[in-house]
Every structure is written in structure tokens, then in C-alpha cells.
Amino acid sequence: MKYIGLHFNLFPLRGVIGYLVTPFRVEGTPDLGRLTDLVNHLIEQGVHGIAPLGSTGESAYLSRKEWADVARTTVEATGQRVPVIVGASALTTADTVDMCRTAEDLGADAVMVLPISYWKLTDDEIFQHYHAISDAIDIPIMAYNNPATAGVDMSPELLWRMVRDIENVTMVKESSGDIQRMHALHLLSNGKLPFFNGCNPLALEAFAAGAHGWCTAAPNLIGKEVANLWNAVESNDFRKARDLFLKQLPVLSFILSGGLPATVKAGLALMGKPSGVPRLPLHPLGEDDARTLAHLLSNLSS
Amino acid sequence: MKYIGLHFNLFPLRGVIGYLVTPFRVEGTPDLGRLTDLVNHLIEQGVHGIAPLGSTGESAYLSRKEWADVARTTVEATGQRVPVIVGASALTTADTVDMCRTAEDLGADAVMVLPISYWKLTDDEIFQHYHAISDAIDIPIMAYNNPATAGVDMSPELLWRMVRDIENVTMVKESSGDIQRMHALHLLSNGKLPFFNGCNPLALEAFAAGAHGWCTAAPNLIGKEVANLWNAVESNDFRKARDLFLKQLPVLSFILSGGLPATVKAGLALMGKPSGVPRLPLHPLGEDDARTLAHLLSNLSS
């Protein structure tokens, strides 16, 4: 097991990693000023890391230039207050390597790489893909498993093999929603592999199972509640954590089921931080759903 | 919501419910003497309830007379030290009603009913099935969801509707292994529905999520470890609970993946409590697997 975290003095990473939306102007281009506001907003909520250009950030729908603009702006706006983990995923290995190099050049503290696929990839193809990326950069890689969006599912065995054998693959984000994957990662690595949970409705149990952190867009909308949950977990008070989690669970479930870009953007608009709508073919949240979201948020704060 | 637990002064039920195997003699008939020993063994491990004739007990493979013999012997051997929840499930409603009446007559404190199916059942068919059973008895019914063995999956919505609207359906055992079902039961019932976890590798997280108890055959083999885990949970020390759980997880996973009757019987043989082999077409644990089990158990106690 490699030492993790020489690059940034806030590593090894633990806690809540806040995921950004990519705000768009009315004409459809990224609104970098609003993005800076959102970075500040997330840090004020107490997140322990900032992650642009993930699933929430509509990374897959941006041009390469837009992607770089968002990465650059996020790094600058964060100003090393917390680590920045930049999502960098493309269908070809060559494009992914290029994006990861760019992220490093722009000052990212780590990259998060999802093996998005058209043709299903074999374990060996995935391994070599991550190896090529690792060889090209000098910052940590978070291997991100999200079969629902990537179209390919990485087993705990493969994930552990990559962390063990590929220099810069140092941590895992598990978004499959299957707690047994986390158990398997623990047992395979004898507890040495730092894994993060990326499934909102599993936050409580992932912490119970030993997750190093929670990768989530929820702090955009309910930062205080998320911070309280983390603090209860940190103080090993799981009865309190359960109460806090179950109270916020309707919001966590809703923003996931409605699609994170659409629901988080709708919630930000409700909070006076309008960030535009998702890019087509994605639709914005419908009016009924927006009312439901307003109702759920209002319930939570009352 | 009905009051739960007038029947037996140890209700409302909480804690570890220990599931019995049905021991067989060499010639294949139930060994009721050995069964009495196993009841005592489980109670000595500190279980808070005893459950004969579940999946572990090969209930589905017994004749009606054998089933009644096992139920009677278990109730007598338990002697009201803890509640006895008798598994009672048949393909027809008429047979299930008969079995539940018999269980009540024999002194069971509750029955656990699984909607085993040949043709898939609709929600309405399942509801009426449980209603007919409830109308016939005066003891609590634990609605048992285990799609892998029953062939039918009961949604949290259906389970909550049955607990709310059917007199004697007062608790749920969830064995689907999906923690989100437990969250849904909590949210639907506003926290009022007592649910039990029946999936061994989910024990830690089910407690985190608020399960009233753990239905498990593990105390047959690792009673002390299971009791320690429960005590850590009861004292809200989830860091300790996690360590204890992850240490026993290899055993919990192994006895599930190998088939509970075969693996638990193999483990009991290793412990000097031979209980015969499962009934055909089920095979006993193979030699290699038996060695693995011995190794896992020995690791745990060292």
C-alpha cells in the first residue's frame, strides 16, 4: 500500500466531498462567476473537499474547452482551502489521459476517473486504462465505480487490484449502492483501502461500514444537515446520526431519483442561486417536482 | 398501529433471534433429542428469541407431522425462557392457516410467515393470504420477505399496508439484503413498524438503520461474537460494532453462500453437536468447504 497524500497537506482525504453543478447562462454557456459563488457556498457549508465535473457537474455533456474552464475556475476559487478532485473521464484512453494531465496542470489535487464505456470493457482493458492514466500524471486517482452511468461495473477484486498495483490509484468511490462492495473492499485490502460512498441514500450505512467519506451534491442544498450528520458519525454517536440521516433521507432520495443536475439546479434556484438548466437532452425539473422539492427542503429546515 | 406484545411478556421483541436447524438422525428422521440440546445451546449464547422451522430449519422439506414435532419440541425445550417464533408457510392459504393454528395450539409466541409461491402472487393475493391467517389465530405474525426463496418479493409499501391493516401482522423480517427497504419501512410507518434483518452480511448496517433485531443462524456457531456485536450496538458504540462485525463477516458470508442448512450443520458437527445432513436434493457441505469453515471458525476464536 502506497502512502497517500504527499501532494496536498489535507490528504489523506476524509469527510464530506461536495459536488458542484456546472451553472449555465441563459444562452447555454458555463457561468464561471456563478461557479465561483457555488464553490464558496460549498466551502462555507464545511465540506472537506470540492469536486467539479462529476455526474452532478454534467461533465459528460461539456466540450473539452468548457470542461477545462470549469476545472480552472474551481481550482482558483477554492484557493487551496480544501482539496479539489476533478472529474476526468472520456471514452478513449488517449482523451482521458489528456484530460487528467490538464487537470494536474490546472492545479487539481486529485482526479476522479470513471471508466465510461460504449462497448463493455474487460477487467484487463479497465486495468490498462487506469495504468496509462497513472503513468501520465503525479496526482492521486480516485477510481470511481458507478455502473448506472458508466455502463461497466468494477468488482471489488478489480478495484483492489488497481489500488494495489497501479501507482497513483489510491482511493475508490463506490456509487453502486451495494454495501457489500464496501465490505469486500475492506476484507480484500485488510482495511487499508480508503473508500468513499457516492450513493446518497446509503450515507449512514457506508459510514457504519467504515467509509472515509461521502461524495455528495447534497451540501449545495442542505449543507447544515450534512455537516451535522458527519459530526455525529465522527463522534461515534450513531443513534444521533440515524435520526439526522432519516430526517434528511427524503431529500437525499429525491435529488437522486430526479437526476442530480436537474434537482440540484432546481434547489439552487429556490435558494436564490439560479444556475440555469441542464443541457439537452436532459430536461429541467418539472413544476410539480420543483414544488415537491421546495416542500421537502422546507420540512427539513423547520 | 396496534400495540405489540400482549401475548408474551418478552414482547416487543428486540435483539438476536436464533434460528435452529432441524437435526436428522442417520435414517433421515428428525432427531428431537438433539433439537432440545440445540435450543439450550442457543439460549446459552444469549439469544433473545428462538425460531425453529425457518429456511435454516429446512421447514419446506418436512412433512406436516415432522414440522409439528419440531415445533412442539422447540416450544417445550424453550420453556418460556425466550419467545418462540415458529416458521409456518405453505403454498396454499388453507395449509398455511392450518399450520399457524397448530403453531398457536402448540404454544408458539408468534408465527413467521413467508409467502412461498409457485405462480407469482399479486399484492392483493398476498394481502388476502395474510388476512386469512390473521383471522384464524391470536398470536403475532412476522411477515417474512425473502424473494430468493419465496419466489415473490413484497415491497415496503405492501408490508406496511399489511402491518397497518391486518390485526395480527405486527412485524417484518426483511431478508432481501436491500437496506433501502428498511429505510422505506421506516419512512412509510413514521418509524412505527418494527423490522428485523434476516440477511447476515447486512447485520451491522441494519442495526445502524434501526432494525429491532437480527434473525440469524449464526449463534449456533459463533454465539459469543454475535452477542458481543449486539452489545456494542446496544451501547451505541458503532466503531466497536464495526470491528466486531467485520471480524465475523467472513463466517457470516460463508454460511450464507454455502446454504444455511448445509453450512450450519457442518459447523455443528465440528463443534461436537452432530445434527445430520440436509435432506435431498440438498447436499451436505463438501469436504473442501468444511475445511474452509473450520479454518474461518478457528481464525475467529483465536
Next chain:
Amino acid sequence: MKYIGLHFNLFPLRGVIGYLVTPFRVEGTPDLGRLTDLVNHLIEQGVHGIAPLGSTGESAYLSRKEWADVARTTVEATGQRVPVIVGASALTTADTVDMCRTAEDLGADAVMVLPISYWKLTDDEIFQHYHAISDAIDIPIMAYNNPATAGVDMSPELLWRMVRDIENVTMVKESSGDIQRMHALHLLSNGKLPFFNGCNPLALEAFAAGAHGWCTAAPNLIGKEVANLWNAVESNDFRKARDLFLKQLPVLSFILSGGLPATVKAGLALMGKPSGVPRLPLHPLGEDDARTLAHLLSNLSS
């Protein structure tokens, strides 16, 4: 490959195998007089074999005595006009062996055996189960794969191994609805394994793929249409077969999706052959669905 069909001069079996419901009297007991009528009705429709006590026949919901009564009556009513294939499946190997012996004693030409399960069975457990049955009887066994009702799925590899290596396992009924299983059976056996299709909406394609026959309850309701389809297939006129199949497909799909016992019994009532209702927990067809069925049948005959 063994020679198939010494037992009955109508073997090797080909064509349409008609599946019987088990008619019940108002008080719930099997109506053996009506059963005799239904046997005659099916044979008049031109079926090439008669199959009582399958899924359609609610075999799983009958007592052992009822099961034997239905088997005996069917064999007697058929009077060797066509072969009789008796469904004989139980959870334990011992019970299944007993049933198959009884079927043979009662004059069945073959038995159809489904590996119904509670605990999932391994391939080896299934193989030994069929082997024990084969050792006990001297009539052919149709290995029946229907994962939706049995709870266990037999791969083409396992099915072929059983036909090759177990004396009396001589044919396969595939009801998984996956045409690729039929291709695999063909390729594995070099075209020697006779397979029958048990999925109504796949009838056309199974014939295209070389199925020896179609196991179906449809002739109870639309005997002429089924016979016409078979005749078109036999004369290698697949354009005509397609037209006939697509015309009857709405009925075939409806009787499957509504549950065969409920829908076929509702249809028989519409035809003046009332056969009672399915046994609880199964419900009879609702009024709206019964009207839909009447409409579909009327469309077809017009």
C-alpha cells in the same frame, strides 16, 4: 444418445402438447367428471399429447391424493389416443421419486419433472435429483426448465448433460422464453436433443429454431388456431405461420400474463365448460380482465 420412445408407439413425441387445468367443484375438490370432458375436448382439438398436473394444472397446490386422482383420471380418459405426460415435482427427492413411480403405475407415458426449490440447487444437486428419479422408473422424463416458477434455472449445458448421461431423461421443455437456450441445446447436442417450447409468446420462433413441439394450455381456448399454426409449420410455410401466430398472439400473451390457471379457467367458463376457480392464495380472473379475454377470443374467431 438413447433411443427415445419404446414405451409408447406415439413416441418420439412431436407437435402440440395440450396442458390441462385441474377443474374444481364449488366446494374446492377436483371435479374428475369435468376433467374427463376437458381431456376429450383437448383431443378433439387435435393435440398430439396430453399433460395434466403442470403449472396450468395447479399441481403445486394439490394434496398428494388429489394429484393421483387427477393423474389416474387423465390416463383413463385419454385411453391411449395420445401420450400422457404427467407433471410430477416436489421439493424433496424422495417425494418426487414417489410421485413419478405412482405416475408410471397409473399408466403415464412420460413424466415431466420441474426442479422446484426452496434453497437454490447446485447443478450437481439437480443432476443427482434427476438421476434418482430415473433410477426408480422405466418411462421417459421430460426435464422442465421454468425458472420463474421453480426458482432455479437449468443451463443448456446442464440439461444436455442430463439427457446425455441419465438413462430416462430424454427430452427438455424450455419455458424460460429465451430462444438462445434452444440454439444452445441444438449446438451442444449436435441437433440430437429433442426440445419443446413452453413459452406461448415464443411459439413461432421456437418452431423456427427447430422445437419438436409446443407445450401449451392454449388449445383449451383456441384449439383450431393452434392446430392451424402447427400445420403451417409442418408444411414449412412460415409466412402463413407468422400471420396465424401474430393473430393469436394477443390471446397467448394475455393468458400468460394473467396467470394460466386463472385465465384458462375464465376462458373455459366463457365457453360453457366451467371448471371452478384457482385455489387460494391464487385469485380468479377479475371481471375487467374476463371481459378483455372474452373480447380477445371473440376477435380471433371473427
Next chain:
Amino acid sequence: MKYIGLHFNLFPLRGVIGYLVTPFRVEGTPDLGRLTDLVNHLIEQGVHGIAPLGSTGESAYLSRKEWADVARTTVEATGQRVPVIVGASALTTADTVDMCRTAEDLGADAVMVLPISYWKLTDDEIFQHYHAISDAIDIPIMAYNNPATAGVDMSPELLWRMVRDIENVTMVKESSGDIQRMHALHLLSNGKLPFFNGCNPLALEAFAAGAHGWCTAAPNLIGKEVANLWNAVESNDFRKARDLFLKQLPVLSFILSGGLPATVKAGLALMGKPSGVPRLPLHPLGEDDARTLAHLLSNLSS
């Protein structure tokens, strides 16, 4: 239902649509000379349409310029001998519209559009996506359902609604491998919707079910066998079609299971038409698999 096929005098399309690989030079760029050879090769095999830039053509892994080069070269090489259907799919609606316009400008006779997704799309999002494309062009659109690669599954109901209500969506390619989808398309459209099969091991049954054609890369390697199968189908000789199909099925299954770009390129190399290797992260066919492919092809031609 709109009239289909004013654009090209070979419409309405029927028969075998041959899918091209995108050949790469050693240095990794598209080899447009080899591509021209492959177009001629396919047309010599008797295909009724040519399709570049599908799944086989690694369309998802090309830059926009490479994609346009391949489209242009294919149209020119085909020279209106048969229709050209250009694959044009991107994550955003805007990019897909641009690609479809380009395809039309380059002389494509139709476009094939797959709703590739990152976030799952709702039916409404998909409908609007196709509507926007249709509004931008004047050539037919083949709606392509392939959930395994697209990450989103279009129901027969949605497909039929699009063909009915969107001007230029005039045909469907179904690659889910589920024959019941084709039946549903037939029943919903009263037989008016022209559907094509895109699942090689389903070719025989799709023709039985009334498919207008077969979209396949197989003619690259076994053009004569594919043509013979089509001819048997056209002459309504399904016994002959079955024999031909089952003989070529091992090849059809192998090239699908090994990944079409890798296996077809390996086969072309065996035939003296080397076309390079797939683009990373996709790996070329391994040596053992290449030997198996050689063996299967040699068996077929002997």
C-alpha cells in the same frame, strides 16, 4: 404512417445491412483507402445497404473530424449502388443534430441514431431528442435501440410513438435481443412499422417474426452464408434457413461475444484485409480467440 423512402429509390429498405469497421493505420488514424476496399467488399457480398459508424465502426471513439471523414468516404465509395445509413449519435442533442446535418450534407441516405446516455433519459427526453433531430434534417432516421451500449432502453411503445409522431423517424433497429419487442412493435403498429434486427444470434427468429432486415457486421467475414440465409428467408423456406442459420450461428455468437470491432478486425486480418486494431481502451482479439475464430471460419467454408 408516413410514406417511407422518397429519398432514395432503393427505399423502402429491406434485406441485409452491412456494418463497416473503421480501419485504422498503424499510427492510429482512420485508413480511408482500406475503408473504400471494405465498402466494395461488402457490396460484392450482396448487402442491401451499407452502414458506417455504428457500434462495429467504433463511432463513439472517433473525433468529430474522423467521423466525418469516414462518413464522406463511405458515401463516395458506395456511389449510390445501395443506400448508406450513417450512424450519428452524441451525448448532447446539439451535437447529435450537428452530426445528422453533416451526414445529410455528405450524401447519407439515412441516419441511424442511438440515444447514448450518461444520465438515464426519460421517455419524454428521448422523444424531444429525436424530434429536434428530425426537425433539422430531411432524410429518414432509424431509431436504434441497444440498451447494452446506450445505457437506456426504449420500449416498443416509445419507439412506435416516435415513428408515428415524428416526421423523419421511419424505422427501428432493435438490438436488445428480445423477440417480444418485435412482436410488440408489430401489434402496436398494426404491422406498419418496419423494424430491423440488430442481434446476430436472433437473425433467424427475427425474420420469422417479420423483420424487414438484418443489421449485421457478419458479411465482412461470411458474406456468402449471410446471403444464402437471406435468400432462403425470401423464398419462405425456413427449414433451409434454419439449417443455414444454425451452421453459421457459432460464428455469429463468437463475433458478438468477443466485441464486434475486435473480432471483425481480427477476421478481416485473417482474410488478407488488415484493418488495424480497435482504439484503446478496447483491446484487439487475443491470440487464442483469434485461433478460435480462424477455426470457426474454416469450419464454415469447408
